[in-house]
Every structure is written in structure tokens, then in C-alpha cells.
Amino acid sequence: MAATAAAASPLTPLPPFLQRPSFPRFRFTNLFLRNPNPTSSSTSIIVSGPRDNRQPIRRGRTLSTEAILTVQALKRARNDEAVVERIVSTSVARLIRADLLAALTELQRQDQWQLALKLFEIARRENWYRTDCALYADMVSSLTRSKRGSEIDILMVEFMEEVQMGGGALSGDLRGPARLVKALVAAGKGKAVKDVYEMMKRGGCEPNEYLFKFMIKGLRGLGEEDAACEIEKDYELWGFGGLCAEPLAIL
Template identity: 55%
Template sequence: MAAAAAVFSAQLVLRFPKRSFNASMPTLSPITCGPRDNRGPMIRGRTLSTEAILAIQALKRAGGDETKIDAIISGPVSRLIKSDLLAALAELQRQDRPRLALKLFLAARRELWYRPDPALYAQMVSALNRNQMSSEIDVLVSDLIEEQEGKDETFVHDIRGVARLVKSLLAAGKGEAVKEMYGLMKRRGCRPDEFLFRLLIRGLRRLGEIDAADEVEKDFKVWFDGGVGAESVPV
């Protein structure tokens, strides 16, 4: 029995060798998280809710039937909250559905929360321009000018947004609309910054609106250092 116990003990030792307390323990390295501020910003209007998706699908299924489209606009679309309506508008623009997008844009303008936003107009102009809907751009700008006249608060003081709108109008070849926008800014006492001045001058010259470009350049010289020593803006 004693011999058998010794053999069994030896087998245990072989199977489960004792660990030495002097063995070096693994070194723990600290884990450092990478920077979190380099993530891209969320894009407004690209997160679609279920309600927005259903409204978009209903509008697309309606095809070109104006009666059905108007019924959807006055029904499901009218019940969308602001963020969902703007998201649906951006998605239709992304899918190059400009006529449906224009319907949603006009519906948004009737909402109580609506405030004129030059960035929204710029996106709408770009969507229409991609689909060669020139006359619709003219109507949109005309409505915009009429909407802004006589109001205490206008969007012309949003210089960055106005620059986006002017850039989209220039890309669409709408020199007359750009001149109307600049006239509105002057009537409402809004002064562009240097970037917008240069954008207007170069864009108008490129479209052949030389007289208008010269007028803007004169205003730029008055604005820039009181008109003293201002160089001509290069084309």
C-alpha cells in the first residue's frame, strides 16, 4: 500500500508541477484610449425615423400623381416633427427626387417652427440644379426675396449661410438671382465679409455680369479699410 501511494503521489507531481514563487509575473501595460475628438460631426438630416421612412416611401409610391402627393403632404407629412421633416427632405434631395423634395420644402415653410434658413435654400437650389430645374430655382429665389422683404428679422445676417446660398446660385448660373440677393443684403443693412465679397465679385464676373461685379467691388473697397489702399480683387 505504501509503495502504491508513493507512485500515485509521484504521478500527481508530474501532472501538476509546483509553480515557483520566484517566477517573473507578466508585466501589465496601461491601456490608453485614443483621442475621441477626431470623429466626424453628425450630419444633420441623415438620421431617418420610422415615420420619416414611411412618409418617403409613400411619396415615392405616389409617383407623379399630384392628388396623391398632396394628400400625403397634408396627412403623414404634416404629422412629422421638425427633425423628421428635415431628415426626409435631405434624403429626397440625396436620392435626386427634386420634385418631391420641393414639395416637402414648401410644406416645411408652412410650419409654425419654420424660420428662413439660407443653408436649406442652398441645399434645395443644388438639388434643383443637379436635375436641370432652372425655372423652379427662379421661382424659389423670387419667393425667398418676397418672404424676406419687410421683415424685422431676416437670414441675411447669417453670412456663412448666405455664402453657401450664393455659391449654389453661382453654380447654377443664376447671376440675376445673385444680384437680387446682394440687393436684399444692402437694403437690410447687411455687410458681407471678405470671403463673401470676393465670392460675389469673381462669380458675377465669371457669369458675365461685369457691371454688377464692379458695383460689388466698389462696395468692397469702401468696406475694406475705409476704401483706402484696397487692391482690385483678382479674377
């Protein structure tokens, strides 16, 4: 009995295999919270960025899910003409007008000029399409950023053909032609600026003072002195205060 009482006494140490292991106490909250001392050198900030130079697609009011998926599919397949044509005949063909134009704008924004030209060609075949100077201006600007001068020349030939066939793009509203002229000046296409101006006169789309001066200055900056002088003569005939003294002669 005495031996049993001694074994049960709290003063008697337990065998090692019955003892509770002791662990160091950690403040687990510090593992998940920032270093409370902001001046400590152990604090590091990791900044993540894009894996390449691709611009993110902007999703918003004018870019639907269908347009986003179409743009992504075209960009993935841009080096495979057969796959691109399959996407065009399936996904692109199902896009409504707003989505097609939104996808075109997104490809232009990301300087995917080859894909943008393909969608622009598709848009021009749609029943709802009408010759639009603003659409051409955006396409010219995209090609200018990609330094595709020969494609701009081809595009402007097609534009002139559309206008001559009764597109009506260079009559009435001045905003579209003004955007196109600005894009052509930025692209260094003086002859195209002169051609657009002649088409404006044929269609009865009379420039205002600002556009007259912009074309004159732009053409002179491009070395097109003769064309600038011709437009300057028309500007003088145009009259004081924006009142046309007489119809501008078509050269």
C-alpha cells in the first residue's frame, strides 16, 4: 500500500512516455498579418504585373461577353489562317451589329490590324452597313500606329469607290469627314486628304473655318504645297464669317 501511495503522489515524476510534450508558443496571428513594424527590413512588397505586353480587354457597356470571347479566340488563332476563317464563319457571323463593331474597336485598340481589317471587311458586307467616315478614320488610325502605309492606300481606294457608288458619307454632317481628314494627315497621306476634300465638294459637304485651316496647314506640313494652295483659294472664296459667297468649284 505504501508503494502504491508513493507512485500516486503528485511529487513523483511520470515516466517519459506518459509526459505531455512541450512545444514553443507561437502567436499564430503574426503568421497571417503584416509585420506590425513597417520600418523592419523583413517586410517585402511583391508587385505582380502582366506576363507580356498584351493589353487587357475592356469589358463594359459596349463590349458584351460574345464580343470578348470572339476577340480572344481570334487573337489566339491569329497565326493560323484556317482557324481564323473558321472563327469568322461561326462566331463572328453570329455577332449582332453592336457586338461586331465593339469587337472591331477592341482589335483596333490592341493594334491587331490584320484581324481588325478582316472584321472591317465583314462589317462592310452586312446589310446594315453604310459608308461611314468615322469607321474609316478609326481603321486608318489603327493602321498608322502599326506603320501599315500600303494598307491605308488600299483602304482609301476602297473608300473612294464606296462614295462614288452613292455611299453618301461625304454629304451633310461634317464630323465624320473631319475625323477622316485628321487621321489621314497623321498618317502622312496628303494625296488622300486632297481626294477626300474633292469628294466633300462633290457631295456638298462644305468645310468650316477650322477644317479649312487644318487641311491647309496639314498639307503644307506634308509638303503638298500645290494642294494646300488650291484649298486656300477655296477658303478665300468661302467668305467672311463662314458665309459662302459662291459654290466652291470642283477641280
